Amino acid sequence: MPELPEVEVVRRGLDRWVSGRVIASVSTLHPRAIRRHAAGADDFAARLTGAEIAAARRRGKYLWLPLADGELAVLAHLGMSGQLLIQPAAAPDERHLRIRITFTDPAEGELRFVDQRTFGGLSLHPLTDGGLPEVIAHIARDPMDAEFDEDAFHAALRRRRTTVKRALLDQSLISGVGNIYADEALWRTRLHYERPTASLTRPRTAELVTHIREVMNEALAQGGTSFDSLYVNVNGESGYFDRSLDAYGREDEPCRRCGTPIRRRPWMNRSSYYCPRCQRPPAAGS
DNA sequence: TATCCGACCTGTTGGC
DNA sequence: TGCCAACAGGTCGGAT
Numbered sequence: 001m002p003e004l005p006e007v008e009v010v011r012r013g014l015d016r017w018v019s020g021r022v023i024a025s026v027s028t029l030h031p032r033a034i035r036r037h038a039a040g041a042d043d044f045a046a047r048l049t050g051a052e053i054a055a056a057r058r059r060g061k062y063l064w065l066p067l068a069d070g071e072l073a074v075l076a077h078l079g080m081s082g083q084l085l086i087q088p089a090a091a092p093d094e095r096h097l098r099i100r101i102t103f104t105d106p107a108e109g110e111l112r113f114v115d116q117r118t119f120g121g122l123s124l125h126p127l128t129d130g131g132l133p134e135v136i137a138h139i140a141r142d143p144m145d146a147e148f149d150e151d152a153f154h155a156a157l158r159r160r161r162t163t164v165k166r167a168l169l170d171q172s173l174i175s176g177v178g179n180i181y182a183d184e185a186l187w188r189t190r191l192h193y194e195r196p197t198a199s200l201t202r203p204r205t206a207e208l209v210t211h212i213r214e215v216m217n218e219a220l221a222q223g224g225t226s227f228d229s230l231y232v233n234v235n236g237e238s239g240y241f242d243r244s245l246d247a248y249g250r251e252d253e254p255c256r257r258c259g260t261p262i263r264r265r266p267w268m269n270r271s272s273y274y275c276p277r278c279q280r281p282p283a284a285g286s
Numbered sequence: 287t288a289t290c291c292g293a294c295c296t297g298t299t300g301g302c
Numbered sequence: 303t304g305c306c307a308a309c310a311g312g313t314c315g316g317a318t
Contacts, residue, residue: 001311080311117295119312162289179311270311
């Protein structure tokens with residue numbers, strides 16, 4: 001499940017293999033893979049054909065390929081199971097191949113968007129003055145962004161009447177964090193997922209942000225987290241960070257700090273993993 | 287206005 | 303062996 005580190009691995013791969021190349025054709029094999037493009041897949045392809053791709057960029061879990069004209073960008077979200085792969089043209093089609101983009105230098109391979117669950121997709125958008133696609137203007141800066149404002153994040157947490165894990169998954173407050181890294185950062189910070197954000201002190205917020213950055217940097221160094229081959233880099237290779245997780249996916253296994261079995265609790269149609277001893281639930285009514 | 291929650295989607299797993 | 307329910311979860315938009 002691609003979160004920030006996995007998307008960053010893909011962005012780096014695209015930057016290496018796609019930047020500077022000129023699109024020769026775009027084939028859409030599944031209409032759902034083209035998002036928010038009312039004019040349809042043919043128009044999407046026509047607008048991209050002949051365009052040169054500039055350096056790949058990312059905010060949170062979104063990544064985009066600006067076109068060299070400086071006005072438009074191809075925005076990508078991998079959803080749950082999306083993959084952007086560089087493949088030789090002769091390679092057999094993947095079972096869930098959704099979009100194929102070829103280039104004027106075919107020997108360098110083609111770009112394929114493969115997505116089993118079709119939660120992800122590509123779209124085409126004008127860029128704002130800041131170089132951001134307009135439709136993701138509401139997405140907050142991520143904690144790896146040099147301009148991430150920790151004071152503003154803390155103030156926003158204090159204003160909200162919600163709980164800390166909900167806030168971490170709210171991409172308008174902090175972007176790039178998904179279920180896996182939220183559980184990992186909360187475990188490292190010894191915070192229960194239902195702690196009200198209004199009760200967090202400034203030092204606790206700082207600690208939380210530090211742990212988010214730490215766990216993301218460690219994951220990035222290992223190529224990301226892959227559970228079931230649904231996440232791979234542009235060369236189809238899995239990451240190894242799943243072997244280093246402390247909470248997520250470790251139900252009934254001993255906490256690496258205190259030995260207490262990790263618990264899994266249903267939470268918002270997904271799961272939360274936590275140590276019941278290190279991460280005490282908030283007192284009722286707090 | 288802020289917050290919550292169901293729908294979308296398909297492959298895998300486990301229970302019967 | 304086969305069927306079915308549960309599960310995985312990021313984002314959007316409607317409901318409260």
